[in-house]
Amino acid sequence: xxxxxxxxxxxxxxxxxxxxxxxxxxxxxxxxxxxxxxxxxxxxxxxxxxxxxxxxxxxxxxxxxxxxxxxxxxxxxxxxxxxxxxxxxxxxxxxxxxxxxxxxxxxxxxxxxxxxxxxxxxxxxxxxxxxxxxxxxxxxxxxxxxxxxxxxxxxxxxxxxxxxxxxxxxxxxxxxxxxxxxxxxxxxxxxxxxxxxxxxxxxxxxxxxxxxxxxxxxxxxxxxxxxxxxxxxxxxxxxxxxxxxxxxxxxxxxxxxxxxxxxxxxxxxxxxxxxxxxxxxxxxxxxxxxxxxxxxxxxxxxxxxxxxxxxxxxxxxxxxxxxxxxxxxxxxxxxxxxxxxxxxxxxxxxxxxxxxxxxxxxxxxxxxxxxxxxxxxxxxxxxxxxxxxxxxxxxxxx
Numbered sequence: 001x002x003x004x005x006x007x008x009x010x011x012x013x014x015x016x017x018x019x020x021x022x023x024x025x026x027x028x029x030x031x032x033x034x035x036x037x038x039x040x041x042x043x044x045x046x047x048x049x050x051x052x053x054x055x056x057x058x059x060x061x062x063x064x065x066x067x068x069x070x071x072x073x074x075x076x077x078x079x080x081x082x083x084x085x086x087x088x089x090x091x092x093x094x095x096x097x098x099x100x101x102x103x104x105x106x107x108x109x110x111x112x113x114x115x116x117x118x119x120x121x122x123x124x125x126x127x128x129x130x131x132x133x134x135x136x137x138x139x140x141x142x143x144x145x146x147x148x149x150x151x152x153x154x155x156x157x158x159x160x161x162x163x164x165x166x167x168x169x170x171x172x173x174x175x176x177x178x179x180x181x182x183x184x185x186x187x188x189x190x191x192x193x194x195x196x197x198x199x200x201x202x203x204x205x206x207x208x209x210x211x212x213x214x215x216x217x218x219x220x221x222x223x224x225x226x227x228x229x230x231x232x233x234x235x236x237x238x239x240x241x242x243x244x245x246x247x248x249x250x251x252x253x254x255x256x257x258x259x260x261x262x263x264x265x266x267x268x269x270x271x272x273x274x275x276x277x278x279x280x281x282x283x284x285x286x287x288x289x290x291x292x293x294x295x296x297x298x299x300x301x302x303x304x305x306x307x308x309x310x311x312x313x314x315x316x317x318x319x320x321x322x323x324x325x326x327x328x329x330x331x332x333x334x335x336x337x338x339x340x341x342x343x344x345x346x347x348x349x350x351x352x353x354x355x356x357x358x359x360x361x362x363x364x365x366x367x368x369x370x371x372x373x374x375x376x377x378x379x380x381x382x383x384x385x386x387x388x389x390x391x392x393x394x395x396x397x398x
Contacts, residue, residue, distance in 0.1 A: 047079075047141070047147060048148065049081075049138060049140050049149070049150050050069040050070075050071075051068060051152065052065075052067035052068075053066065055153040055155070058156055059156070059157050060130060060156050060157065061126070061127060061128075061129050063126050064125055064127065065123065065125075066122075066152070067121070068120070068121045068123060068138065069113070069118075069120045070118065070140040072140070074116075076117070078107070079105070079106040079117055079140065079141075079142050080104070080105050080140065080141050081119050081121065082104070082138070082139055083095065083102050083137065084101060085101050088135040089135055089154075090136060090137060093127065093134075095124075095126075096125070098110060098123070102121075104119060130156070131157055131158040131243065131244055133153065133154070133155055134154040134155075134156060135152065136151070136154055137149055137150075138150055158244040159243070160241065162239070162241055162245040162246055163187050163196075164188045164247070165185055165187050165237050165249040166185070166186045167184075168183065168184070168249060168252060170224075170235075170254070171184075173254065174254050174255075175257075176329055177227070177256055177257055179226050179256075180224060181223070181224040181226075183198055183222050184219050185213070185219060185220050185237050186220075187237070189239075189242070191243060192242040193240070193242070194240045195239070195240045196238070197210050197213065197239075198211040198222035198235060198237055199211075200224050200233060200234065200235040200236075202231050204232060205234060220237075227256045229335075229337065230257060231256045232254075232255050233256065235251070235252055236248060236249050237249040257341055276306075277305075277306040278306070278379075278383060278386055280302045280306040281378070281379040281382060283302060284301070284302030285376055285379050306382075310354075310382065311355075314351065328348055330349075347385060347389065350385055353381060357377045357378035
């Protein structure tokens with residue numbers, strides 16, 4: 001009986017030892033350095049990871065360099081470093097010749113640190129093709145309970161030349177106070193247009209206001225709201241393609257209510273044609289008043305020549321840009337706040353009146369009619385126009 005009790009005790013003791021051993025094996029499956037997943041690397045216990053940088057700004061599909069230094073614990077299994085593919089955005093990056101995950105073990109060819117329990121790797125990492133913000137998780141492990149990890153932030157920017165912006169137009173090119181300006185432009189891209197914005201500033205570029213342009217008849221269109229007379233306006237176009245690449249056009253500008261400074265044809269220079277015309281007109285008029293019977297036809301011929309020179313001067317204006325006729329707006333005839341535009345408007349309207357008188361005088365005098373003298377009003381108005389032309393010529397070509 002005593003022997004049976006002793007045997008039972010021994011068997012029970014051995015069974016307990018066996019159970020404890022099996023439990024320990026299940027709980028700790030050996031000194032494995034398997035780094036294929038992230039589940040075994042969550043308890044940092046002395047391993048350190050040092051990175052050359054923890055954030056990068058790179059272009060899509062480009063490569064960047066990352067230096068990684070890992071220091072392990074002496075006496076543990078072989079040290080390993082890797083970007084496990086099952087965490088963060090790791091699977092979207094590639095790691096050159098190091099393959100999927102870029103795993104490097106202590107002593108591998110890629111490990112430039114000769115010391116045991118230490119790894120140094122210079123990774124050449126390729127970014128994803130799509131722009132965005134990504135996270136990279138790097139892990140180092142020596143034992144199931146000996147691991148560490150760090151997180152990198154990667155900002156991936158889109159690449160490309162961006163949209164092409166051409167044929168920018170503005171109607172009217174020089175608005176009057178309170179008048180809207182319609183801006184049009186051609187915008188093209190091989191990958192598609194995401195958005196086109198019309199930006200303008202009315203405070204000398206201190207701030208910009210955005211207006212979304214819409215596609216209308218094959219071109220993009222946006223409207224600049226009317227501004228007060230004398231306001232200096234700068235505008236430009238910003239286009240964004242489907243990859244988020246942005247293109248910005250050159251700046252355009254105008255002064256609300258200003259006179260266009262487009263150079264007019266050289267024949268409209270007052271001193272080239274205006275002075276001879278005025279001289280002929282005044283001499284012919286003086287001769288007629290001196291002796292009407294004798295010099296009527298001569299007066300008509302001289303005023304006719306003056307009329308022809310003036311007509312050439314006027315006709316040359318039609319070759320100029322349409323914006324040159326902004327001053328035809330009759331509101332400028334009574335708006336003295338912009339004295340330059342006020343003079344320009346009167347210059348044009350008086351020119352029209354003088355041409356009416358000049359035409360009638362040419363017809364009547366060339367025929368020798370004495371019923372009326374229309375040449376004198378024409379000459380007087382031409383004189384006023386000449387004086388105005390001198391003033392206007394100080395500011396822009398007339």
